[in-house]
Amino acid sequence: MGTTGTVTLKDLAAALELSPSTVSRVLNDPDEGSSRWASAETVARIHRLANELNYSRNPHAASLRTSRSNMVGVIAPSLQDYVFASIYEGIARQASTRGYYSIVSSSHDDEQRRRALTDQILDRHVAGLIFGDAHLDSPGFFADFAKRGVPYLLVSRRLPGELSVTCDDYAGGRIAAEHLLGTGRTSFGVLAGQAGASTAQDRVAGFIDALTEAGIPDSRITAIYTNFDAVSGREAMAGILDIAGVPEAVFATNDFAAIGATGLLRERGLRVPEDVLMCGFNDTPLAEGVNLTSVRSPMEQMGERSMAMLADLADGKQLESEALMPEIVARASTRR
Template sequence: MPGIKEVAKQANVSIATVSRVLSKPESVAEETIKRVLEVIEDLNYQPNAAARQLRMSETTTILVVVPDITNTFFSDVLRGIEFVALENGYQVLLGDAGNNPEQEKGYLNILRQKKAAGMILLTAGIEANLVEEIAAQYPVVLACEYLEGVNVPTVSIDNVSSARKATEYLINLGHKRIGYISGPMNSVLGRDRLKGFYQAMAQYNVKVEPDLVQEGDFSYKSGFNMMLKLLAYSHTPTAVFAANDEMAFGAVNAIEEKGLTVPQDISVIGFDNIKFSSIFKPALTTISQPTFDIGTKAMELLIGLMTKQEMKKTQFILENKLVLRDSCYKCSR
């Protein structure tokens, strides 16, 4: 059966225009409406039930809140969200919380004022009880992060096991003195990835040296500065695991600024597999998240909430994988 993409292609318009023809024809030129409807008739295109229900609601706008729009990790998640949104007649409104919980709370007013039909949170920076209160009144989905004990549909990976997997890889390369640059401890991702690191070190009876565990904030700058701190100790690590790729890039550049090389002197592993990790020099070994799939699943869950579909499962843990590149090497010391 033909989809909205085929209609848009044959009518020589965007997918968003086809959606507006079906949901808000008053916003589209008459000639365009005629052309789109002719293609719809020729192809016998049938919008799905969710889209039809949405057109009956007050708004087809959905709000997506990201913690930091400058973090390229979220670009593919957003692509996945928008792909499903457009297929179902939605428009996506993006909100940047700027890593500020108070700013994140402000976006909740868009739901309260009924300017959005639902919301996808790509951050869990606000209090769990507030998220639960909003989710009891409006369709809300949490993606990438989660909140313990909160009954809100969620899509994420297992951050503990994936961090454990990355640490095990370094241990199996023979590294015994492993540094770790964590995310902020006030975030669930920061805590979970640190937990996975500790679990792997304990499982293989590798001593964790407290000085070699430093807290960053997921930014390039913090990765650079925390790596300089690790290099200041008399016994430098032979390998470093950074809790995201941005910090890993900072760590690599700090190592090279001190006249050392990656991976010959120090191996570095990251987390997230953002696009730049494959073209960075050296190409970064990292944990890959299924970002596009996280986005599509989150949007599908939100559609289910909005159209009051029966949901037998609301918590989804998607697969991750370790991507091996050039930034890790067998321990030579």
């Protein structure tokens, strides 16, 4: 018994001859019949003894004692973004498997909002945070955050020196270039996306490097940075047409930008793929619906790995960043 006369988690673990972490995870699991932490027999023993001894868990007190709970905070660039929604599906699924639950908020890619949300989430004594809205031009936030001693990592977007789980976006850009080069095209437009996001920078870098190595001169490549949505794709496509004329092929760093650009081309009397080939990125369900060739990124797997790594970080493990490989899914928009 604890010094106050109440039954503690440590008391239960000692009586059952189990580790406190195992007992804690079983009792904190929302599915009491779950055997993911121990055998079904052991789970039943833990719950039976807890009931017999009138064990009562106080989540707030526990979080104050340990500065940690079984809650994980996730900050997304946008809750309307299909890509991050898919990533979050993976996070939530893995969180449940690991005995955590997650909450998600959107920073709208605004650093001040991210700072405010982070403070609010930390007030709830979370076990850790996953950030999906990192910007290459604002690394100072994470340097400051690291001093707080709370486990965290980045997902989807990377920053030098920060632990992250991403798609290998540079490789994805090269894959797109190699696919379009294989069609014999020699002039290219690039709907580059958001300039401050590593996803955009790395995909564009991989794409242009592959073209350069194939002998395509800079004068045959026009890239415009806007954002990742359909409206931005239209704007960037219009800019490319105004600056360089009609390219033979277009690479968009996001499927939605590619779809917006396709609409703009149609309004200008141009056809995909007859006049312009179009390749997107991420391979969202909408890409398949409109026969858009796209580089498939492992969105849900990124979420699963980021949550698994965060749980390992909370357990004190040393980890390295991971970049998961993409693949091309060829459809009608790039057929010769």
